[in-house]
Amino acid sequence: MNRFAQYGCRPVINASGKMTALGGSAVASEVAAAVGEAAMDYVDVSDFMEAAGRAIAGATGAEDGCPTSGASAGMAIAVAAVIAGSDPKLIGRLPDSEGLRNEIVVQKGHSEPFGAFVRQMIALGGGRTIEVGEPDLTEERHIREAVNDRTAALFYVKSHRTAQSGMQSLEVMIAAARERGLPVIVDAAAEEDLRRYIAAGAELVIYSGAKALEGPTSGLICGRADYMRACREQYDGIGRPMKIGKEGIAGLLAALERYADRTDESERQKERMLWLIEELRGIEGLRGSIVQDEAGRAIYRAKLEVDEAALGFDAARLAERLKTGEPAIYTRSHKAGLGVIYVDPRPLLPGQEAAIAARIKEIVQSQQK
Numbered sequence: 001m002n003r004f005a006q007y008g009c010r011p012v013i014n015a016s017g018k019m020t021a022l023g024g025s026a027v028a029s030e031v032a033a034a035v036g037e038a039a040m041d042y043v044d045v046s047d048f049m050e051a052a053g054r055a056i057a058g059a060t061g062a063e064d065g066c067p068t069s070g071a072s073a074g075m076a077i078a079v080a081a082v083i084a085g086s087d088p089k090l091i092g093r094l095p096d097s098e099g100l101r102n103e104i105v106v107q108k109g110h111s112e113p114f115g116a117f118v119r120q121m122i123a124l125g126g127g128r129t130i131e132v133g134e135p136d137l138t139e140e141r142h143i144r145e146a147v148n149d150r151t152a153a154l155f156y157v158k159s160h161r162t163a164q165s166g167m168q169s170l171e172v173m174i175a176a177a178r179e180r181g182l183p184v185i186v187d188a189a190a191e192e193d194l195r196r197y198i199a200a201g202a203e204l205v206i207y208s209g210a211k212a213l214e215g216p217t218s219g220l221i222c223g224r225a226d227y228m229r230a231c232r233e234q235y236d237g238i239g240r241p242m243k244i245g246k247e248g249i250a251g252l253l254a255a256l257e258r259y260a261d262r263t264d265e266s267e268r269q270k271e272r273m274l275w276l277i278e279e280l281r282g283i284e285g286l287r288g289s290i291v292q293d294e295a296g297r298a299i300y301r302a303k304l305e306v307d308e309a310a311l312g313f314d315a316a317r318l319a320e321r322l323k324t325g326e327p328a329i330y331t332r333s334h335k336a337g338l339g340v341i342y343v344d345p346r347p348l349l350p351g352q353e354a355a356i357a358a359r360i361k362e363i364v365q366s367q368q369k
Contacts, residue, residue: 011327014347015356018190020070020115022330024210024217026349031254035216038250045246049232052249056220059256060205061195064228067209067249068219071189072114072121073242074206078185078221079104079125080238081204081230082153091237097126101152104185105130107138109167110157118157118187124238127152137166143176151180156202157187160294174201183227189219192297194259203227209248215255218248266298269345272353273302276343279357280304283364285311291342301332302343312367315339321363322356329356 005011014022027035049067056065068074083102084090090100104127111118111131119129130151132142143154154177156170170186177184183203190211191197197205204227209218221231235243244252270290277288285307293299306315313321319333319341332342343356 013327013329013349013352013355015343015345015352016330016332016347017344018208018211018214018347019330020210022347024208025214026347027214027216027251027255028258030258031215031251034254035247035251039247041246043246048246048249049235052253053228053232055253055256056222059194059260060198060220060222062198062205062222062228063225065220065222066228066231067244067252068206068221068239069242069244069248070210070217071187071206071208071219072116073239073244074219074221075118075121075185075187076124076242077231077234077239078204078206078227079122079127079153079155080234081125081227082183082185083126084230084234084237086226086230086233088233088236091233094126094234094238095124097128100126101150102126103128103130103146103148103150104153104155105132105143105146105151106155106157107131107143107167108133109135109138110155110159110162112157112159112161114159114161114189118155122155125234126238133167138168140168140172140176143168143173144179147176147180147182151182153177153183153185153204155185155187158191158197159187159189164294170197170200170202183224194222198222204231209252209255213252213255213259216248216251218244218252218255220252264298265346266300270300272345272348273300273343276302276353276357279354280360283311283361285309286360286364299344299346301345304331304341304343306339306341308339311364315341318360318363322359325359325363327355329359 052067053065104122108131122129132146154173156173174184186197186202186205189208192212204223209215287305289303291303308314316336319336322329
């Protein structure tokens with residue numbers, strides 16, 4: 001019996017991805033050990049935050065860093081930092097930012113929900129979201145025309161959930177910001193390259209600690225030293241209810257250390273998905289193929305296309321049957337309405353692709369009976 005089952009929770013096979021709703025990542029033993037050791041000891045948290053900032057800087061190529069309780073907390077804290085800076089009076093005012101430079105410019109196609117809304121995280125930090133362009137098209141002039149004396153920062157989101165075409169590039173956002181002496185905040189929560197956006201010139205970059213890094217529930221902001229100091233100081237203001245504890249920081253740093261020496265698992269993951277597709281070959285009404293991640297990362301998922309007429313039920317029904325079994329198998333089903341579900345190999349524990357294949361066969365056989 002696992003830790004969750006003892007409280008009455010069903011066992012889960014995560015074939016969906018590094019999803020917050022499913023617990024982020026299953027951490028490596030050395031990361032879990034770091035969390036446990038930190039939990040059984042004491043530290044001056046302010047000192048530890050600064051030490052973590054140095055470690056984050058080393059891993060990202062930034063001047064400094066700030067640990068957070070997650071990427072969404074990082075959004076709010078980063079926004080607060082560009083509005084209030086390190087001024088204690090302003091930090092104490094937020095999220096009330098009336099009369100301050102508080103407008104945050106974001107492309108409308110980037111302002112998509114991720115479980116909550118980007119504009120909510122901006123508002124928690126005292127920002128007023130200014131959405132520019134249309135959901136499927138932003139022109140450079142839309143960005144430049146939105147920037148004025150009330151603008152505090154430009155906000156860029158790199159994610160599979162945002163519009164993947166018709167948006168202006170980070171380089172355009174940075175150029176527009178440079179003309180007015182403004183910072184650019186990048187939400188790169190699930191991205192794998194920890195150096196790319198700092199190297200491109202962004203002043204504040206946000207990552208999740210529980211996604212590509214495979215750490216505990218946590219996050220980080222990296223960037224320019226004055227902004228990182230301001231980020232840490234927001235823990236005396238709006239950051240207080242979203243603070244990260246010593247255990248989370250220790251686990252995050254252990255994951256960062258491990259990440260530096262990671263091996264590329266993408267080919268092995270692709271092989272597991274090819275095995276799954278081959279195992280399901282011959283099921284009439286089900287066609288499998290390998291597809292790369294929408295955002296261009298080296299992630300190769302199994303795409304399962306369902307022919308409802310031939311299979312006897314649609315993709316949404318298959319996803320639901322998988323999810324309501326035991327163990328509960330969660331697939332990427334955001335396109336189930338189009339007849340497609342995906343299996344993500346990254347969070348699968350050893351051998352779980354076989355359990356998925358067996359369950360799909362069982363569902364099909366029960367339908368045919």
